[in-house]
Amino acid sequence: MTQSISTHPKPDIAVDLTILTVRDGALCCVLMRRDDAVKVGGQWALPGGFVRLGDSLEDTVSRVMEAKIGIAPVRFEQLASYGALNRDPRGQVISIVYLALCPSGPLLKELARKPELTLATLHVDWPGEQGGKAHAYDGGNALGLAFDHADILGDVVKRLRGKLDYSPIGYGFLPPEFTLRDVQEVHEAILGHPLTKPAFRRKLLDRGMIEATGKKETGGAFRPAELYQVKE
Amino acid sequence: MTQSISTHPKPDIAVDLTILTVRDGALCCVLMRRDDAVKVGGQWALPGGFVRLGDSLEDTVSRVMEAKIGIAPVRFEQLASYGALNRDPRGQVISIVYLALCPSGPLLKELARKPELTLATLHVDWPGEQGGKAHAYDGGNALGLAFDHADILGDVVKRLRGKLDYSPIGYGFLPPEFTLRDVQEVHEAILGHPLTKPAFRRKLLDRGMIEATGKKETGGAFRPAELYQVKE
DNA sequence: GCAATAGTGTCTGTCAGACAATATAGG
Protein backbone atom coordinates (compact mmCIF):
# COMPACT_ATOMS: atom_id res chain seq x y z
CA MET A 1 0.00 0.00 0.00
CA THR A 2 1.24 3.45 -0.84
CA GLN A 3 1.07 5.81 2.09
CA SER A 4 2.79 8.82 3.57
CA ILE A 5 4.61 8.62 6.89
CA SER A 6 3.91 11.95 8.50
CA THR A 7 0.37 13.21 9.09
CA HIS A 8 1.34 16.82 9.78
CA PRO A 9 0.41 19.47 7.20
CA LYS A 10 3.03 19.60 4.51
CA PRO A 11 3.89 21.62 1.42
CA ASP A 12 2.54 20.57 -1.95
CA ILE A 13 4.99 18.98 -4.31
CA ALA A 14 4.77 19.55 -8.04
CA VAL A 15 6.61 18.67 -11.21
CA ASP A 16 7.15 21.44 -13.76
CA LEU A 17 8.25 20.65 -17.30
CA THR A 18 10.48 22.68 -19.57
CA ILE A 19 9.64 21.13 -22.91
CA LEU A 20 12.43 22.35 -25.16
CA THR A 21 13.12 22.32 -28.85
CA VAL A 22 15.16 24.20 -31.43
CA ARG A 23 13.11 25.93 -34.15
CA ASP A 24 14.66 28.06 -36.90
CA GLY A 25 17.95 28.24 -35.05
CA ALA A 26 16.42 29.41 -31.76
CA LEU A 27 15.98 27.59 -28.45
CA CYS A 28 12.28 27.41 -27.59
CA CYS A 29 10.15 26.25 -24.68
CA VAL A 30 6.49 25.27 -24.40
CA LEU A 31 4.51 27.68 -22.20
CA MET A 32 0.91 27.50 -21.08
CA ARG A 33 -1.47 30.43 -20.78
CA ARG A 34 -2.96 30.84 -17.32
CA ASP A 35 -6.34 32.32 -16.46
CA ASP A 36 -5.23 33.28 -12.96
CA ALA A 37 -2.39 35.56 -14.14
CA VAL A 38 -3.12 38.23 -11.53
CA LYS A 39 -2.90 35.68 -8.74
CA VAL A 40 0.32 34.01 -9.84
CA GLY A 41 2.27 36.97 -11.21
CA GLY A 42 2.20 36.43 -14.96
CA GLN A 43 0.17 35.09 -17.78
CA TRP A 44 2.50 32.33 -18.96
CA ALA A 45 3.87 29.38 -17.03
CA LEU A 46 5.55 26.03 -17.46
CA PRO A 47 3.16 23.09 -17.71
CA GLY A 48 3.14 21.17 -14.45
CA GLY A 49 1.12 19.14 -12.02
CA PHE A 50 1.09 17.95 -8.43
CA VAL A 51 2.83 14.71 -7.48
CA ARG A 52 0.11 12.38 -6.26
CA LEU A 53 0.45 9.72 -3.63
CA GLY A 54 1.31 6.56 -5.55
CA ASP A 55 3.04 8.32 -8.44
CA SER A 56 6.81 8.58 -8.69
CA LEU A 57 8.40 11.74 -10.07
CA GLU A 58 8.80 10.10 -13.48
CA ASP A 59 5.20 8.90 -13.42
CA THR A 60 4.16 12.49 -12.82
CA VAL A 61 6.32 13.76 -15.68
CA SER A 62 4.67 11.29 -18.03
CA ARG A 63 1.19 12.11 -16.81
CA VAL A 64 1.68 15.87 -17.24
CA MET A 65 3.22 15.39 -20.64
CA GLU A 66 0.34 13.30 -21.89
CA ALA A 67 -2.41 15.37 -20.28
CA LYS A 68 -1.24 18.86 -21.13
CA ILE A 69 0.73 18.41 -24.34
CA GLY A 70 -0.60 15.17 -25.71
CA ILE A 71 2.66 13.61 -26.81
CA ALA A 72 4.38 10.52 -25.51
CA PRO A 73 7.23 10.96 -23.04
CA VAL A 74 10.54 11.83 -24.69
CA ARG A 75 13.98 11.91 -23.20
CA PHE A 76 13.87 13.92 -20.00
CA GLU A 77 16.18 14.65 -17.11
CA GLN A 78 15.83 16.30 -13.77
CA LEU A 79 17.07 19.87 -13.43
CA ALA A 80 16.58 20.94 -9.81
CA SER A 81 14.01 21.64 -7.08
CA TYR A 82 12.65 25.05 -6.19
CA GLY A 83 11.25 25.61 -2.74
CA ALA A 84 11.29 29.31 -1.82
CA LEU A 85 8.35 30.09 0.47
CA ASN A 86 6.89 32.87 -1.66
CA ARG A 87 7.41 31.36 -5.08
CA ASP A 88 3.73 30.51 -5.44
CA PRO A 89 1.46 33.19 -3.90
CA ARG A 90 -1.36 30.66 -3.45
CA GLY A 91 0.54 28.45 -1.01
CA GLN A 92 3.74 26.55 -0.37
CA VAL A 93 4.68 24.45 -3.37
CA ILE A 94 7.97 22.72 -3.97
CA SER A 95 8.56 22.23 -7.68
CA ILE A 96 10.86 19.64 -9.14
CA VAL A 97 11.72 20.80 -12.64
CA TYR A 98 12.50 18.48 -15.52
CA LEU A 99 13.95 19.11 -18.96
CA ALA A 100 12.23 17.37 -21.86
CA LEU A 101 14.07 17.49 -25.19
CA CYS A 102 12.07 17.20 -28.42
CA PRO A 103 12.66 17.44 -32.14
CA SER A 104 10.62 20.39 -33.35
CA GLY A 105 8.61 18.52 -36.04
CA PRO A 106 6.19 16.39 -33.98
CA LEU A 107 5.99 19.03 -31.25
CA LEU A 108 4.88 21.82 -33.60
CA LYS A 109 2.22 19.57 -35.05
CA GLU A 110 0.78 18.89 -31.62
CA LEU A 111 0.96 22.53 -30.48
CA ALA A 112 -1.02 23.70 -33.51
CA ARG A 113 -4.02 21.92 -31.97
CA LYS A 114 -3.74 23.48 -28.51
CA PRO A 115 -4.56 27.19 -28.36
CA GLU A 116 -3.59 27.46 -24.68
CA LEU A 117 0.00 26.44 -25.49
CA THR A 118 2.69 28.43 -27.24
CA LEU A 119 6.27 27.77 -28.23
CA ALA A 120 8.22 30.72 -26.86
CA THR A 121 11.73 31.69 -27.91
CA LEU A 122 14.18 31.91 -25.02
CA HIS A 123 16.77 34.68 -24.66
CA VAL A 124 19.31 35.34 -21.94
CA ASP A 125 21.29 38.49 -21.15
CA TRP A 126 24.41 36.75 -19.92
CA PRO A 127 27.26 35.06 -21.76
CA GLY A 128 28.51 31.52 -21.30
CA GLU A 129 27.48 29.78 -18.11
CA GLN A 130 27.27 32.83 -15.89
CA GLY A 131 23.59 32.29 -15.14
CA GLY A 132 20.59 34.50 -14.47
CA LYS A 133 17.02 34.89 -15.62
CA ALA A 134 15.75 33.99 -19.09
CA HIS A 135 13.23 35.95 -21.14
CA ALA A 136 10.51 34.43 -23.31
CA TYR A 137 9.25 35.91 -26.56
CA ASP A 138 6.46 35.08 -28.94
CA GLY A 139 7.15 36.73 -32.25
CA GLY A 140 8.52 40.06 -31.05
CA ASN A 141 6.46 40.20 -27.84
CA ALA A 142 7.90 39.55 -24.39
CA LEU A 143 5.77 37.11 -22.41
CA GLY A 144 5.11 37.67 -18.72
CA LEU A 145 6.22 34.61 -16.76
CA ALA A 146 4.47 33.46 -13.62
CA PHE A 147 6.03 32.29 -10.34
CA ASP A 148 9.83 31.94 -10.48
CA HIS A 149 9.71 30.52 -13.97
CA ALA A 150 12.04 33.14 -15.44
CA ASP A 151 14.71 32.00 -12.97
CA ILE A 152 14.00 28.37 -13.74
CA LEU A 153 14.35 28.94 -17.49
CA GLY A 154 17.64 30.73 -16.85
CA ASP A 155 18.87 27.66 -14.98
CA VAL A 156 17.68 25.52 -17.89
CA VAL A 157 19.81 27.44 -20.38
CA LYS A 158 22.77 27.30 -18.01
CA ARG A 159 22.41 23.53 -17.65
CA LEU A 160 22.07 22.98 -21.40
CA ARG A 161 25.17 25.07 -22.07
CA GLY A 162 27.14 23.25 -19.42
CA LYS A 163 26.29 19.75 -20.58
CA LEU A 164 26.36 20.32 -24.30
CA ASP A 165 30.01 19.53 -24.81
CA TYR A 166 30.39 16.30 -22.93
CA SER A 167 26.95 14.71 -23.05
CA PRO A 168 24.59 13.57 -25.81
CA ILE A 169 22.05 16.17 -24.68
CA GLY A 170 22.11 18.06 -27.99
CA TYR A 171 20.91 15.03 -29.93
CA GLY A 172 17.66 15.05 -27.97
CA PHE A 173 16.56 17.96 -30.15
CA LEU A 174 17.09 16.03 -33.37
CA PRO A 175 15.30 13.20 -35.17
CA PRO A 176 17.06 9.79 -35.26
CA GLU A 177 19.00 10.71 -38.42
CA PHE A 178 20.53 14.15 -38.85
CA THR A 179 23.30 16.01 -40.63
CA LEU A 180 26.27 17.58 -38.90
CA ARG A 181 24.87 20.98 -39.87
CA ASP A 182 21.70 20.15 -37.92
CA VAL A 183 23.79 19.45 -34.84
CA GLN A 184 25.73 22.66 -35.30
CA GLU A 185 22.49 24.64 -35.52
CA VAL A 186 21.32 23.12 -32.23
CA HIS A 187 24.60 23.95 -30.52
CA GLU A 188 24.59 27.50 -31.81
CA ALA A 189 21.01 28.01 -30.64
CA ILE A 190 21.88 26.82 -27.15
CA LEU A 191 25.21 28.60 -26.83
CA GLY A 192 23.95 31.78 -28.41
CA HIS A 193 26.92 32.34 -30.68
CA PRO A 194 28.14 30.97 -34.04
CA LEU A 195 30.68 28.15 -34.32
CA THR A 196 33.24 27.43 -37.01
CA LYS A 197 32.28 24.44 -39.10
CA PRO A 198 35.52 22.45 -39.43
CA ALA A 199 36.40 22.63 -35.74
CA PHE A 200 32.87 21.67 -34.78
CA ARG A 201 32.83 18.69 -37.16
CA ARG A 202 36.05 17.30 -35.81
CA LYS A 203 35.14 17.78 -32.17
CA LEU A 204 31.84 16.02 -32.73
CA LEU A 205 33.34 13.05 -34.55
CA ASP A 206 36.25 12.78 -32.09
CA ARG A 207 33.73 12.49 -29.22
CA GLY A 208 32.76 9.15 -30.80
CA MET A 209 29.08 9.46 -29.86
CA ILE A 210 27.72 9.46 -33.41
CA GLU A 211 28.34 7.43 -36.54
CA ALA A 212 27.66 7.86 -40.26
CA THR A 213 24.69 5.94 -41.65
CA GLY A 214 25.95 5.94 -45.24
CA LYS A 215 22.74 7.66 -46.32
CA LYS A 216 22.52 11.22 -47.59
CA GLU A 217 19.90 13.91 -47.07
CA THR A 218 17.44 14.51 -49.89
CA GLY A 219 15.48 17.48 -51.17
CA GLY A 220 18.29 20.02 -51.00
CA ALA A 221 19.19 22.14 -53.97
CA PHE A 222 22.93 21.57 -53.56
CA ARG A 223 25.38 18.97 -52.46
CA PRO A 224 23.60 16.68 -49.97
CA ALA A 225 25.18 16.09 -46.54
CA GLU A 226 25.71 12.68 -44.99
CA LEU A 227 23.20 11.51 -42.38
CA TYR A 228 24.50 10.52 -38.93
CA GLN A 229 22.93 8.75 -35.97
CA VAL A 230 23.72 8.37 -32.27
CA LYS A 231 25.67 5.18 -31.58
CA GLU A 232 24.02 2.13 -29.95
CA MET B 1 -0.27 32.81 6.05
CA THR B 2 1.59 29.73 4.98
CA GLN B 3 -0.66 27.04 3.61
CA SER B 4 -0.78 24.25 1.09
CA ILE B 5 -3.02 24.38 -1.95
CA SER B 6 -4.15 20.83 -2.42
CA THR B 7 -5.90 18.90 0.33
CA HIS B 8 -5.46 15.46 -1.22
CA PRO B 9 -3.07 13.01 0.42
CA LYS B 10 0.46 13.66 -0.78
CA PRO B 11 3.92 12.21 -0.41
CA ASP B 12 6.24 13.36 2.34
CA ILE B 13 9.06 15.70 1.38
CA ALA B 14 12.40 15.37 3.13
CA VAL B 15 15.81 16.95 2.92
CA ASP B 16 18.81 14.64 3.22
CA LEU B 17 22.29 16.01 3.85
CA THR B 18 25.58 14.68 2.61
CA ILE B 19 27.95 16.43 4.98
CA LEU B 20 31.31 16.00 3.34
CA THR B 21 34.89 16.56 4.30
CA VAL B 22 38.38 15.39 3.38
CA ARG B 23 40.26 13.63 6.19
CA ASP B 24 43.75 12.16 5.75
CA GLY B 25 43.48 12.38 1.99
CA ALA B 26 40.13 10.58 1.79
CA LEU B 27 36.66 11.90 0.97
CA CYS B 28 34.33 11.29 3.92
CA CYS B 29 30.66 11.71 4.70
CA VAL B 30 28.73 11.97 7.97
CA LEU B 31 26.37 9.02 8.52
CA MET B 32 23.86 8.42 11.28
CA ARG B 33 23.16 5.09 12.94
CA ARG B 34 19.52 4.02 12.73
CA ASP B 35 17.64 1.89 15.21
CA ASP B 36 15.14 0.73 12.59
CA ALA B 37 17.77 -0.85 10.31
CA VAL B 38 15.61 -3.88 9.53
CA LYS B 39 12.75 -1.67 8.41
CA VAL B 40 14.76 0.68 6.20
CA GLY B 41 17.32 -1.69 4.69
CA GLY B 42 20.53 -0.76 6.44
CA GLN B 43 22.00 0.49 9.67
CA TRP B 44 23.50 3.73 8.39
CA ALA B 45 21.82 6.66 6.67
CA LEU B 46 22.27 10.27 5.74
CA PRO B 47 21.00 12.75 8.32
CA GLY B 48 17.73 14.26 7.15
CA GLY B 49 14.34 15.61 8.13
CA PHE B 50 10.93 16.36 6.73
CA VAL B 51 10.20 19.73 5.14
CA ARG B 52 7.56 21.38 7.31
CA LEU B 53 4.89 23.75 6.16
CA GLY B 54 6.41 27.22 6.58
CA ASP B 55 10.01 26.12 6.11
CA SER B 56 11.83 26.58 2.81
CA LEU B 57 14.27 23.93 1.62
CA GLU B 58 17.20 25.99 2.91
CA ASP B 59 15.46 26.49 6.26
CA THR B 60 15.14 22.74 6.51
CA VAL B 61 18.80 22.20 5.67
CA SER B 62 19.81 24.60 8.45
CA ARG B 63 17.44 23.03 10.93
CA VAL B 64 18.67 19.48 10.25
CA MET B 65 22.28 20.63 10.37
CA GLU B 66 21.82 22.29 13.76
CA ALA B 67 19.65 19.60 15.27
CA LYS B 68 21.50 16.49 14.19
CA ILE B 69 25.10 17.66 13.87
CA GLY B 70 25.19 20.72 16.05
CA ILE B 71 27.22 22.96 13.78
CA ALA B 72 26.20 26.15 12.03
CA PRO B 73 25.26 25.96 8.39
CA VAL B 74 28.22 25.87 6.03
CA ARG B 75 28.33 26.26 2.29
CA PHE B 76 25.77 23.90 0.77
CA GLU B 77 24.27 23.29 -2.63
CA GLN B 78 21.43 21.21 -3.95
CA LEU B 79 22.28 17.90 -5.59
CA ALA B 80 19.03 16.36 -6.85
CA SER B 81 15.68 14.92 -5.82
CA TYR B 82 14.92 11.24 -5.37
CA GLY B 83 11.37 10.03 -5.66
CA ALA B 84 11.22 6.32 -6.52
CA LEU B 85 8.11 4.77 -4.98
CA ASN B 86 9.92 2.04 -3.07
CA ARG B 87 12.92 4.01 -1.86
CA ASP B 88 11.58 4.21 1.67
CA PRO B 89 9.76 1.01 2.73
CA ARG B 90 7.75 2.91 5.34
CA GLY B 91 5.95 5.16 2.85
CA GLN B 92 6.33 7.52 -0.08
CA VAL B 93 9.03 10.07 0.62
CA ILE B 94 10.60 12.42 -1.90
CA SER B 95 14.07 13.42 -0.76
CA ILE B 96 15.86 16.53 -1.89
CA VAL B 97 19.54 15.96 -1.29
CA TYR B 98 22.03 18.69 -0.46
CA LEU B 99 25.81 18.72 -0.34
CA ALA B 100 27.39 20.44 2.65
CA LEU B 101 31.13 21.03 2.44
CA CYS B 102 33.14 21.31 5.65
CA PRO B 103 36.76 21.63 6.73
CA SER B 104 37.55 18.51 8.73
CA GLY B 105 38.79 20.27 11.90
CA PRO B 106 35.58 21.67 13.42
CA LEU B 107 33.53 18.75 12.11
CA LEU B 108 35.68 16.10 13.78
CA LYS B 109 35.48 17.98 17.07
CA GLU B 110 31.69 17.99 16.96
CA LEU B 111 31.41 14.35 15.87
CA ALA B 112 33.52 13.19 18.82
CA ARG B 113 30.59 14.19 21.05
CA LYS B 114 27.89 12.35 19.10
CA PRO B 115 28.07 8.56 19.37
CA GLU B 116 25.23 8.06 16.86
CA LEU B 117 27.25 9.78 14.12
CA THR B 118 30.29 8.51 12.24
CA LEU B 119 32.51 9.93 9.55
CA ALA B 120 32.62 7.23 6.86
CA THR B 121 35.17 7.04 4.07
CA LEU B 122 33.63 6.95 0.59
CA HIS B 123 34.86 4.66 -2.17
CA VAL B 124 33.60 4.18 -5.71
CA ASP B 125 34.25 1.36 -8.18
CA TRP B 126 34.13 3.49 -11.29
CA PRO B 127 36.62 5.87 -12.86
CA GLY B 128 36.09 9.52 -13.77
CA GLU B 129 32.50 10.64 -14.01
CA GLN B 130 30.99 7.37 -15.15
CA GLY B 131 28.73 7.16 -12.12
CA GLY B 132 27.28 4.36 -9.99
CA LYS B 133 26.92 3.48 -6.34
CA ALA B 134 29.33 4.53 -3.61
CA HIS B 135 30.47 2.39 -0.69
CA ALA B 136 31.03 3.63 2.86
CA TYR B 137 33.70 2.32 5.22
CA ASP B 138 34.54 2.90 8.85
CA GLY B 139 38.09 1.79 9.47
CA GLY B 140 38.17 -1.35 7.32
CA ASN B 141 34.49 -2.22 7.76
CA ALA B 142 31.87 -1.73 5.07
CA LEU B 143 28.79 0.05 6.39
CA GLY B 144 25.31 -1.05 5.33
CA LEU B 145 23.48 1.93 3.85
CA ALA B 146 19.72 2.40 4.20
CA PHE B 147 17.24 3.45 1.52
CA ASP B 148 18.85 4.50 -1.78
CA HIS B 149 21.66 6.26 0.02
CA ALA B 150 24.40 4.28 -1.76
CA ASP B 151 23.08 5.59 -5.09
CA ILE B 152 22.84 9.10 -3.70
CA LEU B 153 26.42 9.03 -2.47
CA GLY B 154 27.52 7.80 -5.88
CA ASP B 155 25.81 10.80 -7.44
CA VAL B 156 27.53 13.02 -4.89
CA VAL B 157 30.96 11.81 -5.93
CA LYS B 158 30.05 12.22 -9.58
CA ARG B 159 28.89 15.78 -8.98
CA LEU B 160 32.00 16.69 -7.00
CA ARG B 161 34.26 15.30 -9.71
CA GLY B 162 32.36 17.13 -12.40
CA LYS B 163 32.41 20.54 -10.76
CA LEU B 164 35.87 20.41 -9.24
CA ASP B 165 37.70 21.93 -12.20
CA TYR B 166 35.57 24.92 -12.99
CA SER B 167 33.97 25.86 -9.67
CA PRO B 168 35.27 26.85 -6.23
CA ILE B 169 33.70 23.71 -4.77
CA GLY B 170 37.02 22.26 -3.59
CA TYR B 171 37.72 25.22 -1.31
CA GLY B 172 34.63 24.39 0.73
CA PHE B 173 36.65 21.59 2.32
CA LEU B 174 39.40 23.94 3.47
CA PRO B 175 39.76 26.58 6.18
CA PRO B 176 39.95 30.23 5.07
CA GLU B 177 43.72 30.05 4.60
CA PHE B 178 45.36 27.03 3.02
CA THR B 179 48.41 25.92 1.07
CA LEU B 180 48.38 24.75 -2.52
CA ARG B 181 49.28 21.29 -1.26
CA ASP B 182 46.11 21.29 0.83
CA VAL B 183 44.06 22.01 -2.29
CA GLN B 184 45.86 19.28 -4.20
CA GLU B 185 45.08 16.77 -1.43
CA VAL B 186 41.39 17.67 -1.65
CA HIS B 187 41.34 17.27 -5.41
CA GLU B 188 43.17 13.94 -5.24
CA ALA B 189 40.74 12.66 -2.64
CA ILE B 190 37.75 13.58 -4.78
CA LEU B 191 39.16 12.42 -8.10
CA GLY B 192 40.65 9.24 -6.66
CA HIS B 193 44.00 9.53 -8.40
CA PRO B 194 47.26 11.46 -7.90
CA LEU B 195 48.02 14.73 -9.70
CA THR B 196 51.35 16.23 -10.71
CA LYS B 197 52.24 19.19 -8.59
CA PRO B 198 53.53 21.82 -11.05
CA ALA B 199 50.67 21.39 -13.50
CA PHE B 200 48.16 21.52 -10.67
CA ARG B 201 49.71 24.70 -9.23
CA ARG B 202 49.57 26.51 -12.52
CA LYS B 203 46.04 25.43 -13.35
CA LEU B 204 44.83 26.61 -9.96
CA LEU B 205 46.55 30.00 -10.15
CA ASP B 206 45.49 30.51 -13.78
CA ARG B 207 41.85 30.01 -12.74
CA GLY B 208 42.26 33.23 -10.79
CA MET B 209 39.96 32.16 -7.96
CA ILE B 210 42.59 32.31 -5.21
CA GLU B 211 45.28 34.78 -4.17
CA ALA B 212 48.39 34.64 -2.01
CA THR B 213 48.07 36.12 1.47
CA GLY B 214 51.80 36.77 1.90
CA LYS B 215 51.76 34.60 5.03
CA LYS B 216 53.45 31.23 5.34
CA GLU B 217 52.40 28.07 7.10
CA THR B 218 54.02 27.37 10.49
CA GLY B 219 54.93 24.29 12.45
CA GLY B 220 56.40 22.29 9.58
CA ALA B 221 59.83 20.80 9.79
CA PHE B 222 60.87 21.94 6.32
CA ARG B 223 60.37 24.81 3.95
CA PRO B 224 56.97 26.40 4.73
CA ALA B 225 54.47 26.87 1.94
CA GLU B 226 52.69 30.11 1.19
CA LEU B 227 49.11 30.49 2.45
CA TYR B 228 46.38 31.31 -0.06
CA GLN B 229 42.77 32.40 0.25
CA VAL B 230 39.74 32.51 -2.00
CA LYS B 231 39.32 35.93 -3.66
CA GLU B 232 36.62 38.40 -2.50
C1' DG C 1 30.39 26.16 -66.14
C1' DC C 2 28.15 28.41 -62.01
C1' DA C 3 26.30 28.60 -57.41
C1' DA C 4 26.06 26.90 -53.08
C1' DT C 5 26.98 23.90 -49.68
C1' DA C 6 29.71 19.57 -47.88
C1' DG C 7 33.83 18.14 -46.27
C1' DT C 8 39.34 18.26 -45.60
C1' DG C 9 44.21 20.02 -44.67
C1' DT C 10 47.09 22.97 -42.37
C1' DC C 11 48.70 26.44 -39.31
C1' DT C 12 48.83 28.31 -34.74
C1' DG C 13 48.07 29.55 -29.93
C1' DT C 14 46.69 27.65 -25.60
C1' DC C 15 47.16 24.56 -22.11
C1' DA C 16 47.94 20.44 -19.31
C1' DG C 17 51.18 16.77 -18.12
C1' DA C 18 55.97 15.29 -17.36
C1' DC C 19 60.30 16.24 -15.71
C1' DA C 20 64.25 18.85 -14.34
C1' DA C 21 66.18 22.52 -11.83
C1' DT C 22 66.34 25.93 -8.24
C1' DA C 23 64.94 27.93 -3.61
C1' DT C 24 64.31 27.79 1.30
C1' DA C 25 63.19 26.19 5.73
C1' DG C 26 64.91 23.27 10.02
C1' DG C 27 68.40 20.61 11.85
Next chain:
DNA sequence: CCTATATTGTCTGACAGACACTATTGC
Protein backbone atom coordinates in the same frame (compact mmCIF):
# COMPACT_ATOMS: atom_id res chain seq x y z
C1' DC D 1 76.03 20.78 4.68
C1' DC D 2 71.87 17.58 4.50
C1' DT D 3 67.00 16.60 4.00
C1' DA D 4 62.63 17.38 2.56
C1' DT D 5 59.55 20.20 0.67
C1' DA D 6 58.16 24.58 -2.10
C1' DT D 7 58.34 26.88 -6.29
C1' DT D 8 59.78 27.83 -11.08
C1' DG D 9 61.33 26.72 -15.94
C1' DT D 10 61.17 24.09 -20.05
C1' DC D 11 59.68 20.72 -23.25
C1' DT D 12 56.05 18.33 -25.56
C1' DG D 13 51.77 16.44 -27.19
C1' DA D 14 46.73 17.17 -27.53
C1' DC D 15 43.39 20.05 -29.15
C1' DA D 16 40.37 23.91 -30.60
C1' DG D 17 39.81 27.94 -33.50
C1' DA D 18 40.74 30.19 -37.94
C1' DC D 19 41.16 29.93 -42.67
C1' DA D 20 42.04 28.27 -47.13
C1' DC D 21 41.28 24.61 -50.03
C1' DT D 22 38.93 20.67 -52.53
C1' DA D 23 34.58 17.89 -53.57
C1' DT D 24 29.95 17.23 -55.05
C1' DT D 25 25.40 18.24 -56.22
C1' DG D 26 21.47 20.82 -58.99
C1' DC D 27 20.76 23.92 -62.44
